[in-house]
Amino acid sequence: MSLVRLEDVTRQIVLRDAPPLQILKGISIEIEAGDRVSIVGRSGSGKSTLLNILGLVDSPSTGRMSFDDRPVQLMRAKDRDRLRGSSVGFIFQQFNLIDGLTATENVAMPLTYSGDSTFWRRHDLAREMLHRVGLGHRLDSPVSTLSGGEQQRVAIARSLVRSPRLILADEPTGALDIDTGESVMRLLDETATEIGAALVVITHDQAVAQRARSRYQLDAGVLTPATAAAQAAS
Amino acid sequence: MTRLLSVFIDAWEQLRLQRVRVLMSLIGVTLAVAALTASLALGNIMAKVQEDTSIRHAGPEATYSLTASGPGPQPASEDLVADLREAADRYGITYATPVISFDPVVPQHPGYVSGYAVDPAFFPMHARTIEDGRALEPQDAERLAPVGVISRGMADALGIQSVAEHPTLQVGDSRVAVVGIVANQWQDDASIYVLPESYFSHFEAATAEEGEMGGGAYTELKIWIPADADPDALAKRVASDIAAGHEGLRVSADRIDAGAYADFGPDPAVITTIVLASVSVAILALGALSLINIAVVTVRYRIREFGIRRAFGASQRRIFVGVMMESVVGTFIAGLVGVGIVAVVYRSPWAQSMFGTAGIAGLPPFPVEAAVAGVVTSIVTGVIAGMIPAVIAVRSKVIDAIRF
Ligand SMILES: Nc1ncnc2c1ncn2[C@@H]1O[C@H](COP(=O)(O)OP(=O)(O)OP(=O)(O)O)[C@@H](O)[C@H]1O
Ligand SMILES: [Mg+2]
Numbered sequence: 001m002s003l004v005r006l007e008d009v010t011r012q013i014v015l016r017d018a019p020p021l022q023i024l025k026g027i028s029i030e031i032e033a034g035d036r037v038s039i040v041g042r043s044g045s046g047k048s049t050l051l052n053i054l055g056l057v058d059s060p061s062t063g064r065m066s067f068d069d070r071p072v073q074l075m076r077a078k079d080r081d082r083l084r085g086s087s088v089g090f091i092f093q094q095f096n097l098i099d100g101l102t103a104t105e106n107v108a109m110p111l112t113y114s115g116d117s118t119f120w121r122r123h124d125l126a127r128e129m130l131h132r133v134g135l136g137h138r139l140d141s142p143v144s145t146l147s148g149g150e151q152q153r154v155a156i157a158r159s160l161v162r163s164p165r166l167i168l169a170d171e172p173t174g175a176l177d178i179d180t181g182e183s184v185m186r187l188l189d190e191t192a193t194e195i196g197a198a199l200v201v202i203t204h205d206q207a208v209a210q211r212a213r214s215r216y217q218l219d220a221g222v223l224t225p226a227t228a229a230a231q232a233a234s
Numbered sequence: 235m236t237r238l239l240s241v242f243i244d245a246w247e248q249l250r251l252q253r254v255r256v257l258m259s260l261i262g263v264t265l266a267v268a269a270l271t272a273s274l275a276l277g278n279i280m281a282k283v284q285e286d287t288s289i290r291h292a293g294p295e296a297t298y299s300l301t302a303s304g305p306g307p308q309p310a311s312e313d314l315v316a317d318l319r320e321a322a323d324r325y326g327i328t329y330a331t332p333v334i335s336f337d338p339v340v341p342q343h344p345g346y347v348s349g350y351a352v353d354p355a356f357f358p359m360h361a362r363t364i365e366d367g368r369a370l371e372p373q374d375a376e377r378l379a380p381v382g383v384i385s386r387g388m389a390d391a392l393g394i395q396s397v398a399e400h401p402t403l404q405v406g407d408s409r410v411a412v413v414g415i416v417a418n419q420w421q422d423d424a425s426i427y428v429l430p431e432s433y434f435s436h437f438e439a440a441t442a443e444e445g446e447m448g449g450g451a452y453t454e455l456k457i458w459i460p461a462d463a464d465p466d467a468l469a470k471r472v473a474s475d476i477a478a479g480h481e482g483l484r485v486s487a488d489r490i491d492a493g494a495y496a497d498f499g500p501d502p503a504v505i506t507t508i509v510l511a512s513v514s515v516a517i518l519a520l521g522a523l524s525l526i527n528i529a530v531v532t533v534r535y536r537i538r539e540f541g542i543r544r545a546f547g548a549s550q551r552r553i554f555v556g557v558m559m560e561s562v563v564g565t566f567i568a569g570l571v572g573v574g575i576v577a578v579v580y581r582s583p584w585a586q587s588m589f590g591t592a593g594i595a596g597l598p599p600f601p602v603e604a605a606v607a608g609v610v611t612s613i614v615t616g617v618i619a620g621m622i623p624a625v626i627a628v629r630s631k632v633i634d635a636i637r638f
Contacts (some may be wrong), residue, residue, distance in 0.1 A: 052633055055545070057544070057636075058633050059543055077549070078549055079552075081547060081548070081549040081550075082547065082549075084545070084546075084547055085546060085548070086547065087546015090545045090546070092542075092551070092636060096541075096542050096545075096636055098539050098542060109542075109543065109546060110546035110547060113543075113546065113547040113548050113549075113552065114546075114547075121606055143496070158546070162547075184625070
């Protein structure tokens with residue numbers, strides 16, 4: 001049984017006054033529970049688009065996709081929203097925290113949509129998660145006052161707070177210095193292991209890519225296993 | 235100078251522009267809801283007071299005044315009263331009363347006192363509340379000493395606290411036992427009510443003496459017939475029965491309750507309410523427009539936030555309702571404040587004295603309908619104002635909002 005499977009998936013965008021833009025071409029990938037996947041690629045190669053499809057935010061133009069072996073195309077929008085909320089944790093390149101809210105409020109936000117008892121305990125659960133990522137001393141700081149590394153930790157805490165089975169990280173270390181990036185990746189690895197989640201990391205940093213067991217590269221919308229040359233380079 | 239100015243400009247910029255504007259338009263909503271509630275309440279109270287006044291002075295639906303006129307000699311009041319009672323008995327009319335207005339001489343009272351000789355039915359017919367003691371009763375006619383009910387204003391002027399002290403009052407040559415205190419009809423109302431029997435045996439002569447100098451008593455007969463019993467026909471029959479006993483007497487029956495004037499065009503209270511309410515609704519519409527304006531601008535800044543929320547499981551509907559609720563909560567609170575302001579002003583001594591000078595004795599409780607209408611209107615305003623930004627929020631593409 002696979003967590004997410006893409007078969008021959010494409011994504012194209014119809015533009016006005018121009019031929020359709022082919023962002024993803026014939027992508028096939030299978031991610032199992034607890035997997036460690038890395039995807040590298042140039043800017044504009046379609047990495048974020050692929051990640052959005054994996055995370056049920058975007059949908060394929062053609063091809064088949066399943067989540068928990070259920071075909072995604074047949075799901076109703078509401079069910080897809082619910083599945084995304086309960087099973088996927090996003091970490092964005094630009095952190096994408098909500099300005100004006102505190103660290104705790106940002107981390108508690110996903111639990112607002114849980115629809116179960118965790119909603120009532122959302123602030124406690126959020127604080128607990130912030131402690132785990134080492135931000136126990138900045139619980140009530142507005143996120144805009146935090147440093148880049150701290151903001152990314154808040155983003156990690158937010159992605160983990162609903163114990164997702166799939167963590168999708170879009171260049172999580174892109175805005176961080178090497179040491180901070182290293183510690184953020186270690187944290188991400190550890191916590192993903194703790195909750196038994198699969199982790200897909202998009203990166204252009206080979207050191208980060210090397211941490212994954214399954215390594216891919218994306219070139220102009222075509223996904224291939226990472227070349228031996230790139231692997232040997234490490 | 236520049237230093238001073240820069241402090242102000244800096245402070246002005248620090249005041250988050252958006253919040254100030256939201257607050258300003260919410261204040262607009264508050265004022266509009268307050269104005270609306272106040273105008274509805276005013277209309278409501280005016281209508282109530284009118285109805286009340288009409289019942290107190292004329293009577294409920296359908297009340298008739300029977301008046302006797304020439305060309306023959308005017309019969310004695312005593313005969314008219316007897317005729318009325320007899321006719322009422324015959325037709326099974328429970329509420330019938332003569333109202334003989336006279337000018338009693340009350341040496342203890344410094345001012346002018348109105349006297350009324352009435353049957354016991356007078357009090358329920360005119361919605362007169364007995365505040366202490368009791369109303370007049372038929373058996374009072376058998377007592378040797380006259381029995382009277384006085385108004386609260388008169389009791390106050392004479393220093394009578396309660397009928398439990400068995401107060402008595404010198405009226406003309408007789409001593410009247412006060413058995414009840416009735417609510418004032420106007421401020422400092424000084425009135426005394428006695429049975430016709432007491433009037434005829436103790437006060438009529440005195441009044442007649444005075445009558446030679448231009449005063450005198452005036453006798454009115456009133457009957458109340460339930461509106462569903464063909465009241466016009468019955469009233470005419472009573473009138474002709476009374477007339478039949480006296481040579482050359484005509485008795486006319488005129489309907490005098492508020493229902494008799496129902497056909498005379500729209501009620502001024504209704505017109506006032508409509509005008510005031512329309513003005514408030516216009517203010518409310520302006521408030522809502524500026525709310526929409528601000529919300530649309532703000533919501534565009536927040537597209538990214540909605541994208542993030544969607545990525546973490548929020549459904550389209552949830553985003554829609556969320557944006558809508560922000561507007562509704564705002565206008566709801568604004569509306570509550572508006573209704574609260576009106577309620578507080580209504581209870582204030584200032585408003586009470588305003589109503590007092592307008593001739594309204596006891597202010598009726600704040601009309602709940604007006605308060606409910608105010609709150610409901612504010613919620614509806616919030617829903618309408620929230621609709622547009624909510625639609626913009628859900629129309630936005632999640633992916634576009636969070637990618638770059
Ligand atoms: N909605 C869209 N409309 C137009 N073009 C789009 C749209 N979405 C993606 N693209 C284009 O598709 C290409 C791939 O975009 P994507 O964001 O997936 O790249 P990426 O690999 O994540 O790049 P980066 O490393 O810079 O983040 C880009 O050229 C982008 O401009
Ligand atoms: Mg990208």
